[in-house]
Amino acid sequence: MAATGNILFSGVGGQGILLASEITAYALLSAGYDAKKSEVHGMAQRGGSVTAQLRYGDKVYSPLIEPGKADILISFELMETARYLPYLHKESKVIVNTQQIKPPAVANGQIDYPVNALDSITDHGIKVVRVDAFDIARDAGEVKAANVVMVGAMSTFLPMGVAVYEEIINTRVPERFREVNLKAFAAGRKITD
């Protein structure tokens, strides 16, 4: 039995993490994998740190990723990436949207934003792919598609081809957003291809 793959999505409530994790989950299911995904709703969604945990393999039991076992960390906000350092291992792939969203203590002027937060990851020899997902999404025609740019950038690390994702965007995304999401996906994929 192949080992279970673990994808950790991180960011801030409202960044489109749920859609990104759904597209990825459907792609894995299309490829014949079993999968489980864990989300947190309620209090945690009001602008706080959020994660989605996606696991796939022949048969998935636990919906939660163990610390030290995330194969991919896909982060939608710069400093939130570093929050999940204990989930990484030496071979983890880390993909980061370089957008910065100030947490309350930074917005209030009490402390500075930790602009070098990714150093805590690269210091351990883990490679980090930085993606200016907002700019890329804007060029594709819609800043809100930044999450799909990120899915595209991650797609080269997963065992499914482009056609699988295109099929999912065509069937799962409302028609008026399809075109721009397909473009955003392709632009994201180009970064890591």
Place this chain on the structure above:
Amino acid sequence: MNTNSLWMSGNEAIAMAAYEAGVKVASGYPGTPSTEIMENLSKYEGVYTEWAPNEKVGLEVAIGASFAGVRALATMKHVGMNVAADPLFTVSYTGVRGGLVIITADDPEMHSSQNEQDNRNYAYAAKLPMLEPSDPAEAKKMLKEAFELSERLDTPVLFRITTRISHVKGIVEKGEMMHSQAECGIEKSPAKFVMLPALARNRRKVVEERMIELTTIAENGEYNRIEEGDTKRGFITSGVSYLYVKEAFPEAAVLKLGMCWPLPENEIKAFAATVDELFVVEELDPFLEHHIKAMGVACRGKDCIPNQGELNTAIVRASIDPDSVAELFPPADLPMRPPNMCAGCPHRGVFFNLSKMKDVFVSGDIGCYTLGFLPPLSAMDSCVCMGASVTIAHGMSKALGDAGKGKLISVIGDSTFMHTGINGLINSIYNDSNSVLVILDNRITAMTGQQNNPASGCNIKGEAANAINIEKLCEAVGVKHVEVVNPHDINACKTALKKALELDEYAVVISRAPCVLLPEIKNAENIPYLTATENCSGCKACVKLGCPAISWTPMTPEDAVAKGYKEKQKGYAVINEVQCNGCGQCFALCKFDAINRKGE
């Protein structure tokens, strides 16, 4: 995934199972992690669904439907079962006509709750069977079985899920439609349904006989199964903990309990006899462990496995095999990112004013507005349970006497007021309280994700419904001073609060403005406010609102001079145009003409 398979959350799967089971009436009060069950069930044809004002009401509605001979469902979060406990303990005696299932969604780790009570204890205390699935697919299958069991044994069935079932997605199979074995209609069975002492004593015996029958069912392996494996260590487990055991110790022998009450004593003893060492793995209380030990079976459990918070594979493995722990990268030192009230949230206007009243005790309640506790507002001094804001302030007023005059404010949302705030208000009037009640009426149950409530004017499906008029209700129970304010008008809000505190009688202030996440507000044309940064004096009045759309840009003295500010100015405020919802609270606070509506 085949064509019969769906990718669904546990709550979506449970809603589908309720539909397939032939549920005709379902009632509940929103509460994380249970909320999406009712939301999803309301989309199916042929099922009557409603949001009840609280869980006791919801359960009683479901009991009524069961007495009328249809399958009925009540949903609640763990703490909701405390509210519903009164009917729960007696419906155990009456039994059912149509199948009745009561879902409790527990929240180990308190992701969105004020405590992490383990509601398996209710099954023991109320003498009811409890089923406990491990994942969405099993939840779907098991809920349908729960309705059959309910009718077969004439018993309400408790169904326990946790956050990692409710909010986990997995592959779920579509199933066959079922229907109740009972007939819908009025059937008078006073010996069964009228629980006055003489009749209840008879039903009390029935409950014990039923528990014996249930134990036989548990022994027969309908819900429980042994998975053979390495007998050096054996595991007894249930719910989501089963999944962690399967990953941490894939080779081990496991007794998986799908029915966590009553327990199959013979099966447990037989399983224990086959293994060298027995571990009981369960989240929260040593519920199984205590009952298994009471059978005289030696086992280990909470001596090594935490009794607080969620478990996961790593915790289970490390608890049992401490030597197996792999070294992890240390956590990075980062600022916290707690949840916050949204940009434009009407609650902020009230809490900003409360934050200035340092000698006032703010008795808080459960909802988005509990976030008023967090800095920079830090304007909540207690929060216990739904409705307790009103009653705790009253209790303090009686304890403090004159020393509490003008210093006690309770703060409650519209939905929480409907839930259990009204009774407290009646008590405050009846027993002549000397405190002020602020009702934060944002027209919706916001924290759980925008559910309608009796004051919203819409039902669960979003159709027009009778709306309770909060001010008339307050007047009807005898409140003489009721004032409605717009919380975005910071200064008017301050005046209303001060006036209410100064009065010699109980006063209610209704802070009324819709939640910014309501679709009609979110999709309405929004004209944001912008900072004229050149006018900003760096006073931070707006920053102290704690609005996520407002941030502080620090400056060095050189920066300040270069940008044309006074050398001693330490920074300036900036409004993020995309995030701003145009509420105007910051505009009302700015004395330097540095904030203006876009285009004005």
